[in-house]
Amino acid sequence: MNLIGKKISETRKLKGLTQEELAEQSNINLRTIQRIENSESEPRGKTLQLICNTLQIDLEELISIDPALKGNSITTKIINGLFLLILNLILVAIIGFMTLDTNANTNSVFGGxxxxxxxxxFIVVFTREMPGAERVLKFGFGYISYLVLVTIFHGFPTGFSTGLFPCLLISLSILYFGSEFIKIPQQTD
Structure with missing residues (x-):
């Protein structure tokens, strides 16, 4: 039995409901309830919401039981990691091009x-619940790597005088301390 089906079955029995009563109260086909509890199918979307409402189960709590629904598969982690790597390379390339390039002028440095x-x-706005250190590790490791590489290959004075280092330090500071500066009211239900 899958974890969600097991939890639904246990909760239904604790509430003293039969499968027929659960199906009737949640406006779901009886056969669907039977398939869910027998691990023949997993409820999704509206079906899951209707069952949770009827059994008075918190949907987020129920989803957190099943690791497959939370997106913790190894494939998901690999794809997310590759996305973060590509995102970091793009961010660093843009700022590096606008500041460290030999054709960079005052306008491009200002743009950087x-x-x-x-x-x-905007990263902080969309990840405001994430701790600052985690945000820097996920979205700022490209900045840190670039800072180290430029220092090694071009030297600190070049990196600083072109405006690259100040830009990278501004970005890392906002990633780390951003949620302190951006107080967004929490939604209450």
Whole structure:
């Protein structure tokens, strides 16, 4: 029996309901309830919501039982990791091109500064529940790597005078401290 089907079955029995009563109260076909409890199918979307409402189960709690529904599969982790790697490379390439490039002028450096403010700001807005250190590790490891590589290959004075290091430090600071500066009211139900 899958974990969700087991939890639904246990909760239904604790509430003293038969499968027929659960089906009637939740407006779901009896055969669907039987398939869910016998692990022949997994409820999704509206069906899962209706069952949770009838049994007075918190949907998030029920989903957290099943690791497959939470997206913790190894494939999901690999895809997420590759996405974060590509995102970090793109962010670093943009800021590096706008500041460290030999054709960079004052306008492009100013654009790099603006991007180093706004891109991390939007990352913080969409990940406001994430701790700052985790956010820096996920979205800022490209900045840190670039900072180290430029220091090794071009030297600290070059990185600083071109405006690259200030841009990278601004970005890392916003990623780490951003949720302190951006107080977004929590939604209450």
């Amino acid at each position: 500064v603006l991007l180093s403010l706004f891109i991390p700001f």
